[in-house]
Amino acid sequence: MTAVATPAPPVGGPRPVPWAKLAWVTWRQHRVALAGVAVLLGGLGLYLLIMGVRIHGAYLAVASCHPAGSAACEVTGRPFSSYYHTAQDMTAILQVIPVLVGVFVGAPLLARELETGTFRFAWTQGCGRLRWAVAKLVLLAIAVTAAAGAFSLLFSWYYQPFFAERFDGVLAPQLFALRGVDFAAWTLAAFAIGAVAGVLIKRTVPAIVASLAIWTGLALATALFLRKHYQASLLTRGSPGYSNPPWVFGQWYTGPNGAPVGQQTIRNVVAHAPESVQNSTNPNAVTAYLTAHHYTQWSTYQPESRFWHFQFIEGGWLLVLSLALLAATIWLVRRRAA
Amino acid sequence: MNVIEAAGLGKRYRRSWALRDASLAVPAGHVVALVGPNGAGKTTLLHLAVGLTAPTAGRVTVLGGVVPGTPAALDQIAFVAQDAPLYRNLSVADMLHLTRNLNRRWDQRRAEARLAELAIPLRRKVGRLSGGQQAQLALTLALARRPALLVLDEPLSSLDPLARHDFMASVMAAVAEDGVSVVLSSHVLADLERVADYLILLSAGQVQVAGEVDDLLAGHRMLAGPAEAAGDVAERLAVVHVHRAGALAHLLVRSNGAAEPAPSGWESSPVGLEELVLAYLREPGAAALPGPSARATQDSGVPA
């Protein structure tokens, strides 16, 4: 459609440029990055799909095998176990996907314009820098978050049999971050961190590096220190057991007087136990011996039932953080001088 | 209408002032040459006028009182920054489409006609065009927005002589066709002498000369005569610059035109624009600015 020029501007100032046109601009300028994300998530998704079908098939074989625990069923269960080991590798790889997707789309967004000087072109067009920035940030944020969300649904389906067989608990740190709303939330946070780093640092590669470092630090701090405090942890005697593997993050012993004792003390006590106890095949023999001598094991843990509760807490504060960073980015664009 | 109006305009970066106490009243319908040495503050002044940066002191308005950077100003002003920044990995056609989508007013037919005339292929990536072609593309995009004011920051500095000529020819054709006002900066005056009818000379962040070229040239004369008599002349006429070579001295003086006779013993001749600018650059204390009465109206008047 060709537009013929109108010599005089409309009375009362020009109408703002419609969002649809800005959507095209966003798409055209960032289609390489978006295509990269599509290829990455699409490729991994295809793998999850293919493997997931096999895993579900192997699980069906295991689940329908009677009697459970027999030698024959153990043989049936071998493929399933080997899939589990492969899945651990996949889980490790997927830990970095949110930061890769978010930072490589978010950091160059403004950094490249500032670095190459093209912002002097973009910010003097009739659209104005605010509307331009808002369109790009919002549209790309939605795109990466939605893609990540869809991917994490696929991953949940893929891993479901291992949860069913109690191989892992849902609160296990490496798995918690890949499912529910967490995966999408961390991706959005990476995008927001990348965007604000880009506008502050004004150079693409340093902005990417800084964003990767900040996100990684935040993710590690959350998984190791913050997440366990979302709700008051529960305390129990002994080990909470493996029937519903919860997230256990603290275990210690107390001695006869009730004070905590170190691992070395426990080892000394066990070393004095009779041979029959030490070499027993019963896993509870050692624990029974310790209990008889008034050594109690304690565990702090979070139960599996709190999975969604934690997902929404973590997703919530990540969302608030992301929105704050994106708002800061827009404010910085407004203020940024030539 | 004044296309750029500034009062006490200043911009400070960290500790130094890139532009200080600049006051201007540039009338519309002119081709304005903004000249000065490197670092004089030309780019700063242009960035303030197009809204890329905000003033530290004073104020500036464009197109009859509009604040730079507001939608009304952005709509009417097209800016080509130094080295014509464009998205290098986009094709020419994509750049047209993108610019069209970022503006309310767009003349696609004209843009395509210009590019065809210049033999710039639509399918080629911008990064693969020559420097001259990129500059012409940036100009095409700016003109297709049908602005009231076209601002160009050192558009010629990275172009070869033929590309420079073609670029300026395109700008002048646009002025002839659309009546667009143009402000362009350069540190090489010779590039702009033939095209400019309004001159602003910036030196060390301050406006030294501002006015219509015809008025400036008519208001200055070059006197040649005995060096020892130079002091007497200085007492009676406003001397801008004295250049002594042995017994002969050349004085650049402000006068009321050719009608005023030269002092006896002195020969008077008109001044070229480049000579005028060089003389003022050598005398940082001198200035040729329109008087206060001229600022409110469009008539720039004879320099005071």
Next chain:
Amino acid sequence: MTIDKRIDSAGGPGERGQDAAIAFRLDHASGVPTYLQLVQQVEHALRLGYLGKGDRLPTVKEVVSSLAINPNTVLKAYRELEHRGLAAGRPGQGTFVRGAPATAGLAELTTLRKSLLAWLRSADAAGLDEAGMVALFTSALRDFHDRRGEAPGPVPRGDAGPGTAAEGAEGVA
């Protein structure tokens, strides 16, 4: 100063329906103001017969497209040509040649040329070089105009004297 008789390719016939009959060129080093160079080129073309009555002069856009000069300069030149009665603008169509500067008949021209050559031979015998001859001629020309009470016309090229260059800068605003 050369005149191109070729049709100016910058504008083309287009809507005008008639090609421009003259293409201008610019001499940056001559010291003569741009608008005056355009006027002189038109006058020269008229004298030599390259331009005739009714021929179309290039549009302002055509001129600035090929020379890269300010459109006001072209307007100033065309106004001066109108002032001298040599051209007239037709609204919506362009500027057209109206008349030719007053010039002598062919026989007179031949006689004048002969006496001029004789003068040149005398000047050469007296020891004047070319620059000296031009300076002498220019000075006499100015005296002649002063006595006739007219404003001096455009100064021919090559005059480097300080006093006489003043006339080149005067113009119709």
